[in-house]
Amino acid sequence: MLEEIDSIIFDVDGTLLDSMWIWPSIDDDYLEKYHLTKPERFHENMEGMSYTEAAHYFLEVFPDLPFTPQEVMEEWMEMVYDKYMTQVELKTGAREFIERMRDQGKTIGIATSNARELVLDTLESLGIRHLFDSVHSACEVEAGKPSPAVYLLVAEDLGVDPSRCLVFEDVPMGILAGKNAGMRVCAVEDAFSSPQVQKKRELADYYIQDYTEIEKRTYEVL
Known part of the structure; x- marks a missing residue:
């Protein structure tokens, strides 16, 4: 999953944070x-x-x-x-995974559909704002997901080719946005999108229940 990847880009709600509820x-x-x-x-x-x-x-x-x-x-x-x-918490293993990726020299970004100011304040409240090199909202571009625009904006901000980015997403429209940007995409399990799990598996390159699976290499290659 991480071979030939320079940057990791996260969606927020349902992907990085347990917040869709x-x-x-x-x-x-x-x-x-x-x-x-x-x-x-x-x-x-x-x-x-x-x-x-x-x-x-x-x-x-x-x-x-x-x-x-x-x-x-x-x-x-x-x-x-x-x-x-x-009340919002990080998804299981997310912080440890991000810290490990930073230690390996990868840049870390966020491409959210949510309001940027709310995301930034939430990252601050969780004590993780410093872990992200770029944070952008789809409100800043011409169209939300499945348009690739917000993912391409983050890649440009990070100075990395889209093909060298790995995206984490929790819903089909977000997965499509990452794929439309020319990036590899890993779908993340979330209770809110459980009725769409088959569609998520069909669209994504990988599938995880939580971020601890990546280190264990138990994730699904789809």
Whole structure:
């Protein structure tokens, strides 16, 4: 998995952090607050969207909401911030894996669909901000995942050819984003995306239950 790799790039929610459980409850609380009914395939339709794109999507689905996208994002941030600061944890083995990769001279980046400021604050609260050489959000590029744009931005920032990057992702749209960027991709087990596990296996190059498998070399080559 790590042969001919110079940089490791992580998605955040569900990949680096055990945090996907937060968002369905936040969406439900938000919808209940404004007396809105969730349509079918609501969360599935948002998969891969940037934080900004998701806010625009909300206003398209619920045009009677009297808010701007910026106001929607600010309210979401108020709802999730404390949970990220106090309840979110790293995926098993993630910190040790990152430290080992840095010791081997590999650069480490993040390409997230979440808000960059929330990710940076969460990394600080976990005491790991210093481990990352580049952190970018899909809000900074023209389109969210499966567009490769955010992964290519991180690769450019790290000064590495995309073909020398290994991506870790937890959902199909993210896996496709990494593959569309010309990178190798390892899918990561996460409870939130468990209904999509077969699709994840079909799209990714590798599959892990957690990061301890990499050192043990028990991961699946797909």
